[in-house]
Amino acid sequence: MKKEAFIDGLKEIMEIEETPLTEETVLRDLMEFNSLALMGIIALIDENFDMVIEAESFETVKTIGDIMTLIGLEKFE
Secondary structure, three states: OOHHHHHHHHHHHOOOOOOOOOOOOEHHHOOOOOHHHHHHHHHHHHHHHOOOOOHHHHHHOOEHHHHHHHHOHHHOO
């Protein structure tokens, strides 16, 4: 999956239209990031990378880049 497609998927889950997202975006700074969005992100990862990441794994995640590292950077184009 391309990085841009993954970030677009995050924008769709959090219903973000105007705010640009990058790998450096801090998730907790986004008003749209909540427990429902977290479940959507977990589903996005499961569907696109065929892996299950528990919600607890996100306790140390701060940025979108951290999510990508958790998934494995080698899985992105």
